[in-house]
Amino acid sequence: MSSSAQALHSLHTITDFVRWGASRFAAAGLHFGHGTDDPVDEALVLVRHALHLGHDLPPEFYGARLTDEEKGAVLALIERRIEERIPAPYLTGEAWFAGLPFHVDPRVLIPRSPFAELIETGFAPWAERLEIHRVLDLCTGSGCIAIGCAMAFPDAAVDAVELSPEALEVARQNVARHDVGAQVELLAGDLWAPVAGRRYELVVSNPPYVGDAEMARLPPEYGHEPEMGLRSGTAGLDVVARIIAGARAHLQPGGLLFVEVGNSAPAVAAAWPELPFTWLEFARGGSGVFLLKAEELP
Template sequence: MKVIQLIDSVSTQFTDAGLVFGHGTDNANDEAFYLVTSVLDIPHDEAGLHFDREVLGEDIKRIEEFVIRRIKDRVPVAYLVNRAWFAGLEFFVDDRVLVPRSPLAELILKRFSPWKEQGTIHRILDLGTGSGCIAVAAATAIAEALVDAVDISEDALEVAAINIKNCGVSERVRLIQSDFFVNVPEVFYDIIISNPPYVSEIEMSELAPEYRQEPVIGLAAGSDGLKSVLSILHDASNFLANDGILVIEVGNSQDTLESYLPDVAFTWLELELGGEGVFLLNKEDLVTHQSKFKVK
């Protein structure tokens, strides 16, 4: 069987199984491409050169085993192949961390322009780093920046350490085990960025099986999905430089957050590559409204 035939076969099986996509792909064909090219170690940008290649029997067997797990157990492909991509970089992932998929990648690749001028970003804080994808991508995009990557999960930090090493940014990315700001050093950051948990209790109960494979600690954020973001908002001004910016992704919790904090002038970012629920605030905003940022 040729590579392209194998991709088509897997795609058909995924479609027939009624799978839910969203961990790096949004359809059966892309998911099949992801699985087959990863197992065969075919670079995505060279895939067309390999479509007519005959696939070895042992590779077909391995892919068939992964297809069964994807369909039967609803395990995301990223966990099956231990590979995911974010901001053009490859990351190791397993079920200790969320699969990278944040729209924050676009902002990082633009080096936070137009919100920060080039040459003004020296310290970045990534809260809830998980796999380390945001921290590593930021360090890669902004070579002069030092990045502190924070997570409460020791398991997640172990995965992040692998990616920091693999991507060659060990000298500029520091891992800190902390519940958000608790153990963060008392320095001022030019950018504080976070893709924190923001899924409400109701949404957690309705998650598709694929998302239930991910660590709950990276998703669940209390009854209304605001527990984590309110905690960050309350303390961020103490760690943000005077001309710094806070950037947080809250996804589907955008409406809930705006309803809870109607007086806060959130700047909601419009992203060319898609994705919603990403806001920006400056230090003045945070100081002015700090008393309102109380966790329910």
């Protein structure tokens, strides 16, 4: 009898299937990091989605028994996660970021940036003395950072720039979903080009920053994401260099530039030794985000 057939016969409750799915994921050596960081949480996301249940499911429901049809739906989703190595948010079509749900699919990267913590705190303490009137999000992808900033600064206008037409379609869906179309302007183009002449108190970016060597080492799950959103030249610094070069001209006096560069942080620090980077620390984990003030930029 196959593993799935045994599960169909032997497992009955939501808890049963979460435990079984987690065991299967761990045995298969899957990679976690696209919204969850362990096999139990990954299994829980997929089981709830297959059963059309929200993330706020009361604990007493986890002992509820499944129908055979529901069991089949859960098993099919778990099998796809293992066999195709598709990250859970692409299977469910949804990812959470800064406390908000976003539609995601393979046209955009899955939101997982520590920027969520910055957004939830209103970029404190760095932005506390600034009056934020205009915010720019470069390489917006799904629009999650731009929309999060709109929520954090409800009186600010937010520009969101994206080069990929496919990603912009997803961002438009999310802007409509959160009803921030009057506040967030989506702009098609390459980095600074669509915002020529505009200045901001806050510029944020989670750009491509993966170099060739790191791309070759990425787990299979990352192969489902758009390479355009990950790869940035041999050393991973091509886009970051252009952001640094153009930032001063687009920041108001006292303005702030926040950029995520992930594992490329040591390479960034080595490439620009003259810049006084402030490397941020996060209570919920994550690293590789720097801050530069307008006056510190070339």
